[in-house]
Amino acid sequence: MGIKIYNTLSGEKEDFKPIKENEVGIYSCGPTVYDYFHIGNARAFIVPDIIKRYLNYRGYKIFHVLNFTDIDDKMIKRANQEEVTIEQLANRFIKAYFEDTDALNIRRADIYPKATEHIEGMIDLVEKLIAKDYAYSSGGDVYFRVEKFDEYGKLSKQHLEDLEAGNRVEVSGVKENPLDFTLWKESKEGEPSWESPWGLGRPGWHIECSVMSTKYLGDRFDIHTGGVDLTFPHHENEVAQSEACCGHQVVNYWVHNGYINIDGEKMSKSLDNFFTIREILEKYKAEVIRFFLISKHYRSPINFSDSELDSAKKSLGRLLNTLDKVENLLDLDAVEGGGDKGLKGLAQETEVEFKEAMDDDFNTALAIAVLHTMVKEVNLIVNNKEFILTEGLKEGLKEIKSTFESLAGDVLGILPKQEEAKGGLIDPLIELLVEVRSEVRKNKNYELADKIRDELKNLGVQIKDTPQGVEWKLK
Ligand SMILES: [Zn+2]
Structure with missing residues (x-):
C-alpha cells in the first residue's frame, strides 16, 4: 500500500504521487515574527516536520520552504510599542522561533524566505494580475477581482454567492466587490513602505505566500501545509492569485491541521487564552509537549490542559522506560544460546503496522498505539519471573531497540533530546x-x-x- 494524504482541495484521501519521482517539495506558512509562538502555532510547525520525517523514512528527499512574515499590521504595531525597527523586532522573534522549534526537535526547513526580501516579486505578480484583468488599482491600493476567478471558493468549499450573501461588510467605494481582497496597500504616514507603480505602499499578506512558494518550488509543487484557520481566506486567496497568474493548478496537496482547544474553546491570540511554548516548557519537557501534539491525528482538534499533558507524559514515559530497560539488558552478560522469543518477528511486525498507520494520512495516534503494543509484548518477556538473559534473546532485543529508535526517534522525534x-x-x-x-x-x-x-x-x-x-x- 502506498501513502495516502487527505487533500483539502478534493476533500478526500488521495494516493500520494509526487511530481518528481524521489523528491517532494513542501511549503509551510510560517510565523508572523512579532511575538513568541504559542502551542497552536507549534502544531502547525510539527505537522510538516512529521510529514518530512516520514517521507524521508519512506525514501523521499524533501525540499521544504517555510516563510517568515516580517511585515504586516501586527509587526508595525508591536515595533511601535517597543520603539524598535521592524527589522529588529523580526530578528528577535526569528531567533526565538529557532530556539523554540529546535527545543521541540523540529527539523529545519531548507530555506526561510522573508516577505520583506521578496517585495519585487510581489510587485511583479500584482502587475501580471492587473495585466490579466484579475486585479485593479483603486486609490493607492490594488485588489484582486474575485468574480473574475471562476473557481474562487474551491479550496474552502464555499460558493461566491454564499460568501457575498454572508458578507455584510459595506462596500467601501474603492472596491468593486466587498470580497475583493488587498494585493497591495498604500502605506500610511510613518509606516514602512516600498516604491511601486501604485505609489508608496506595502504588500498584502496573501500575496507573499504565492510569490515565495512558487519562487522556490516552481509553479507546480507537491504539498502546502498550514493550520485549518488559514484555509479561508489566506489559502483560498493564495490559490486565486497563483492560479490566475499561472493558468493552472499550482499545489497538488493542501494539508491542514486542526485547532487546539482550551476547555472546548478555540485557542487564539484574539481570545487571549493561549500559552506560548516557552511558558509550557517551564513545566514540561520538550519531548512531552511534542508527544502531546502528535498523540492525536493531525486533522483532529486537540484539547489542551495540564491533565492532557500529564497523561502524555505518562504515556511517553511507558515507552521510554521500556527502551531504557532494553538498553540496560543489552549491556549485561548473557547466557549462551537461547531463542529470541519472537522478538525479531515482533520488531518486524511493529514496523509493518507502524507504516500502515503512517501511510494512512500520517496517523500518528495509531502509530503510537502500535509502539505501545510492541512495548507491552517486550515487557511481558523481560518482566517474567523466570526470565533469563540469553545471547539469543539479546539478538532479539537489539532488533527491538533499533526499530524503536528508528520509529520513535527518527520518524516521530519523541526520544529525549x-x-x-x-x-x-x-x-x-x-x-x-x-x-x-x-x-x-x-x-x-x-x-x-x-x-x-x-x-x-x-x-x-x-x-x-x-x-x-x-x-x-x-x-
Ligand atoms: Zn501563507
Whole structure:
C-alpha cells in the first residue's frame, strides 16, 4: 500500500504521487515574527516536520520552504510599542522561533524566505494580475477581482454567492466587490513602505505566500501545509492569485491541521487564552509537549490542559522506560544460546503496522498505539519471573531497540533530546577524552586516567576497558 494524504482541495484521501519521482517539495506558512509562538502555532510547525520525517523514512528527499512574515499590521504595531525597527523586532522573534522549534526537535526547513526580501516579486505578480484583468488599482491600493476567478471558493468549499450573501461588510467605494481582497496597500504616514507603480505602499499578506512558494518550488509543487484557520481566506486567496497568474493548478496537496482547544474553546491570540511554548516548557519537557501534539491525528482538534499533558507524559514515559530497560539488558552478560522469543518477528511486525498507520494520512495516534503494543509484548518477556538473559534473546532485543529508535526517534522525534545530541559535538568530544585517557594510561599515569574516567562517569559517560579497546556509553 502506498501513502495516502487527505487533500483539502478534493476533500478526500488521495494516493500520494509526487511530481518528481524521489523528491517532494513542501511549503509551510510560517510565523508572523512579532511575538513568541504559542502551542497552536507549534502544531502547525510539527505537522510538516512529521510529514518530512516520514517521507524521508519512506525514501523521499524533501525540499521544504517555510516563510517568515516580517511585515504586516501586527509587526508595525508591536515595533511601535517597543520603539524598535521592524527589522529588529523580526530578528528577535526569528531567533526565538529557532530556539523554540529546535527545543521541540523540529527539523529545519531548507530555506526561510522573508516577505520583506521578496517585495519585487510581489510587485511583479500584482502587475501580471492587473495585466490579466484579475486585479485593479483603486486609490493607492490594488485588489484582486474575485468574480473574475471562476473557481474562487474551491479550496474552502464555499460558493461566491454564499460568501457575498454572508458578507455584510459595506462596500467601501474603492472596491468593486466587498470580497475583493488587498494585493497591495498604500502605506500610511510613518509606516514602512516600498516604491511601486501604485505609489508608496506595502504588500498584502496573501500575496507573499504565492510569490515565495512558487519562487522556490516552481509553479507546480507537491504539498502546502498550514493550520485549518488559514484555509479561508489566506489559502483560498493564495490559490486565486497563483492560479490566475499561472493558468493552472499550482499545489497538488493542501494539508491542514486542526485547532487546539482550551476547555472546548478555540485557542487564539484574539481570545487571549493561549500559552506560548516557552511558558509550557517551564513545566514540561520538550519531548512531552511534542508527544502531546502528535498523540492525536493531525486533522483532529486537540484539547489542551495540564491533565492532557500529564497523561502524555505518562504515556511517553511507558515507552521510554521500556527502551531504557532494553538498553540496560543489552549491556549485561548473557547466557549462551537461547531463542529470541519472537522478538525479531515482533520488531518486524511493529514496523509493518507502524507504516500502515503512517501511510494512512500520517496517523500518528495509531502509530503510537502500535509502539505501545510492541512495548507491552517486550515487557511481558523481560518482566517474567523466570526470565533469563540469553545471547539469543539479546539478538532479539537489539532488533527491538533499533526499530524503536528508528520509529520513535527518527520518524516521530519523541526520544529525549540527549539521544539526538549524541551525534553532534558530544560524540567527538567524548572520543577525544577517551583517547587522551588511553595515552595517559600508556604513560602509566593511572591516577590521572582514573580521574578522567571518574569525572566522565559523573557526567553520565561510562567507560569500559575491554580486550577490543575502550568502549563508552552515554547514560
Ligand atoms: Zn501563507
